[in-house]
Amino acid sequence: MPYVRHWLRNSVLLFAAAIVLGLVAAHTSLIQPHDLDLDRTIQTNTRTGWLNDVMKGVSYLASPVAGVIILAVWSGWLLFVRRRPVTAVSTFLVVAVGWNSTQIAKAIVARNRPPRQFSLDPEIGSNSFPSGHTAFTVAAAVAAYFLFRDSRHRRTVAVLGVCAVLLVAFSRMYIGAHYPTDTFGSVLVAGSAILFMTGVWHAWLLPRLDRIPVVTPLLDRFGLEREQAEIAAREEGGHAGVPGPGGPRRPGRHRRHAAR
Template sequence: MAELPQPRLWGLWVVLLSAAVLTLGFVAKDLPGFTTNEFTVDQELSRNHDGFLTAVAMLINSVFSPAGGVVIIALTCVFLLVVRKSPVNAVAFGAVSAAGWLSSQFFKAIVERQRPNPALLFDPLAPETGSNSFPSGHVALAVGLAWAVFFLARNTRWARLAAVLGILVPVVVACSRVYVGVHYPSDVIASFLAATAAVVLVAAVWNRYQGSILPRIPLLGRFGPVAPAADSVHS
């Protein structure tokens, strides 16, 4: 991960993806009837909960929670740093996954959309209130991790599996958040765009600066060689 895939005109991609997130967020929040129509999906799912699906959704609710996200990212970074002795991969994995995840907090603060009202659900599984519905942090975490895992595996025999799981897992997490009743469909859709925008931005910054910054951190050198400056990769 000394070099990360970086699209051409990456800045334009960041702007367009971010604009799409904000447009969707303000339309969902302010357009009359939009939220009401979306909420019918949450209500319909709430009336038809299944024991197995509920168990899976609640497991996802815990695994991809803020605490779960910290544990997943921290343990993976420690594994890459200590066991694999790859400080570059450890820092890059942490930066990419955390950026994708934290992108949700940035857009939440701007849009401030109210969560679905649990009092109007037939079977609220994890009642939450507040103005932090858009976009979903759980889904943003899943997307950030998916990109980080794919970048880590892209030149190995695990690349195809990482790509498949990188699509499948975030989609399952997204569906679970609507199933639980804590997000609207547009919340989870926006998370894919928001997290990807953050990953594109971090990849560009990483390719530009990691070679000059990481070698100056003495602690990283104890675990293995730190990559020199690398040219940007375009894909």
């Protein structure tokens, strides 16, 4: 997980911007009519039988149940197969925190969903801003980029991540579950949470990862000490073992700047 300077200030500002956008969209007439018009334009001009099934399938892939399965399999693969415990924990936290941060924004904004008569797949939850499906995709895309940011595949991963976010966001508007500002707000909210997580990770979690009760013994079984040695070697400009893509770098320097 990379370190971002001024993570606390930037994460607070980004989250505040998202909340302001949500409150204006939900409780004034400045955005709501345009949101609904755009939703209806998408639904009227693009809905067909086969595309309905495709968009519902895309939406299901980013649903809470699918998200939990994807996150568990992904983190488990990094831990049990790749034996990269630090990378597994950091990936899990990026996705989980970025995704679940939407619950805070939903409670604050309390925006009603689009009219149910236009929905192909009515939602049980009532709060619309921001979109949890889109936030999950944003968080997963960012986590994937973190993993490959030092490899030659980073641009491909970044492009695929952006395409995945756009596709899921479109699917949520297509089936009538969200407004456009809900999906855009997800990018802001998930982004702010991930920024915050990068600071907490380098300032507090990473230096203490080998001293957390219960967790540390489990991680030790899958190569915690070895991966930490590789991280230290990269910090010193050396090379230890065969590092996988995306391990944390230069924790010492990050800790010195953690409060900024």
